[in-house]
Amino acid sequence: MKMFSPRVHHLRAVEGKLLFLAGAYLLAGAGVLYFLKPAPSTAVVLVGALITIAVFWGLHLFWLRTGFAGDPFLLPLVAVFSSTSLVFLYRLNPAYAIRQFVWLMVGLVTLLLITRLPLRYRVLADYKYLYTLTGVIGLLLPIFFGVEQGGAKSWLDLGLFQVQPSEFVKILLVLFMAAFLAENRLALAEGSRTVMGIALPAPQEWGPLLVMWGISLLLLIFQKDLGAALIYFSTFLAMVYASTARIAYVCLGGALFLAGAAGSYALFEHVRMRVEVWLNPWQYVETAGYQVVQSLFALAAGGLSGSGLGAGLPLFIPAVHTDFIFSAITEELGLAGGLALLIIYMLFVYRGFVIALGARDDFASLLAAGFTALMGLQTFIIIAGVTKLLPLTGVTLPFVSYGGSSLVANFIILGLLLNISHETQLVNNTSGPIDFSSNYWRGRR
């Protein structure tokens, strides 16, 4: 094995130790599942766990070999999410766990491919209008060719499996926003003209943003995918704020959002129902409110320490394996388990922002902040939804809920975050200037 800078070695050593803990966590969960029903057919869970551990370790060793200097905490944190996901999906329905396992492998390979091209993400900044087009097409397709699941028409049926384009379009959204804002943020922040004493930027500067936002929102209304719309919109606002620090934009965005919300409340029955159920679920306890009420029962059933893995009754919640998996986890691992998971998400978000703050330039910084905000907001929105703090909108709990598109998309985000941090480490550890235009690292492999 070639030796790289001591810094890289140190980073990967931290990662190794943490992965060891994550592996122990997965083995413990898989062991419990096996001993709950010790039969040869159940042994698949142990095999799956060992393969998962091996693949995570393989990725770690590969990075060590190639001198990848990405953040050492993100992979172990994601390993904990993936372990939780596999264990709980197996416990809820083994068939889902097996499919999720396949998607996890796809996600990890995607991650490996992305981190093989650590500095190529910069190229992405140059093609921002291309993604806008790709994104729009991606969102349009399900409206015409899509299949409906759980009230939202946001899936494309590809025969072998179904794809949810909005999960990938959210990555394009962040990429576009980061590229656009990095280029125009000064103009946006200061304004190039004055209207009634208020500095305003020129239409050509904010126009594309607004159009992008409007298109995505309109499409989502047609797809009835409220959760994705909410995430897109809040991420949009977070990134505009991060780049311009102009509260006026956030207020304007908030006002636009309220107008949109009021409009869809008035226009769409399904939106009205969501709000009604949120305000008074007990009135709809046998109908539309059934799911969220069952979720509350599950949250309360576990007490502080939980009923224990496999001993709760989370299957009373319809579709518990996707949006409601957090309730199942809290029922069986208790308040302690639920809060622990929440804290792990906080650590993920924390590392994401650390990467954003250390990034080399505006584009990288905005990109990292955008992805992190996206992950954080998505986690907050779904957990707040299943606990009835906010109206329920169907989105996945990142890395944990069942869903291939979501999982692979999240691994792409993870890969890009890692690449940004890799670049930061590189700059900090090299005395001489680095030519980023050349394939500096390619020669080393």
Place this chain on the structure above:
Amino acid sequence: MKTNIRRLSYLILGSFVLLGFYIGYVNVFLGPVLATDPHNRRLAVYESKVHRGTIYDRRGTVLAQTDGGRRIYPLGQDAAQVVGFISQRYGRVGLESAYDRYLLGMTEKDKIEVIMDRLLGRPRVGNDVVVTLDARLQQLAMQLLGKRQGAVVALDPRNGAILVLASSPSFNPNTIDHPAGRSSSGKVLTRYDLLQQDKGAPLLNRATQGAYPPGSTFKLITAAGALTTNPEVAKRIFNCQGSLIIDGFRLTDTAAHGSVDFNRALAVSCNTTFARLGLEVGAERFYRTARAFGLTGDPWTGNPPEVAYRPGTLTLPEKMNKPQLASSAIGQGEVLVNPLQMALVAAAIANNGVIMRPHLLARVQDPREGVLLQTVPRPWLTAVSPEVAGIIKEAMVAVVREGTGKEAALPDITVAGKTGSAQNPKGDTHAWFVGFAPAERPSVVVVVIIENGGAGGAVAAPVAREMIRAVLTAGP
């Protein structure tokens, strides 16, 4: 820009912290309510897997038992309201509901055992509950009430253990969801449906949910207020003319009792004397005294309730005029109490002024590992000073020895008591007797009310006498 990103991170991480607190709130504070919500299917699933525990009385007599998947109540109608029932259709009431978590083995202490049972594949068995009730006394009380409407309460004033909560008319809890008739539209009605329509309200636990005017038994509270305000009252001589005029309102007595001292006034239940004492005490202090005896309170406040309890009601002092005060002082007017409440009033006097917290739970025991939980007697209220309690006790002995309560007297046992014949809108007076024995070292309080039964001394006192005899001759 880095500052903005830092602020954004604070916002997002901060909202996670809030979310964490909110989830904690749902789990810890809403948890108990959610766990017992009728829409929560977990309870039913859990129940179907658990062999529900048995409820025993203080002597080990079975009050409720699961046998072959059916819940059986051997005492039938004799303890129906207090023990309650479980029904797929009508839920659970009474002790069956109050002790659900013990009977199903759902307490914190059971958690380890639940895990052990699961690991070893043992069937889950709930805990047994032993209550302070005495099945024999309960049956005797129902027998003495017979077909009459009313209630009997017996409790131990030294520790608050409730021995009897009898309520008549009653029902058979074993057949609660059996079909029993048809409605006018041809719909099949169960026994429960019919009981709900019954004008005699058999489902009501009169002993704790009744709302009766207390009549002269309330003079105990008036006496306590007067003696606390002015101890000289005990030595005063009163003159009863047979009636009293207060602000134009004429309060008549059963007779002109002439010149009476305090003991005599209570013994003959002199209305004019106690109306005067009530006026002397004043509305404010009168109300305070009633509250000190727990009149408007619920002894289960702050603890899991064991019975459905209707606290007493009394007009607020600022809304009470003099004629109202005078009639409240003799237990008429706008005072309403339940029988257990009057038993607690007597218990205060029997126990040197201190009311012990009434309870039904004696202990919870695991069929394998013995006692899990035991009730520790605790004081609830201090109603009066020991001196005042002593003076009233003496007067109550006089009531039974030479006054209106002679029918409650027993050979060799000194019984203390107070009768009441409470006027009410429904006809003949409600017959009350409130008492305890032995007066020297009281170990049992008995309260009897017979609705529209007539004079307390003639109708209720004999029932109380038989109850006291049964308690004191049967041993512990």
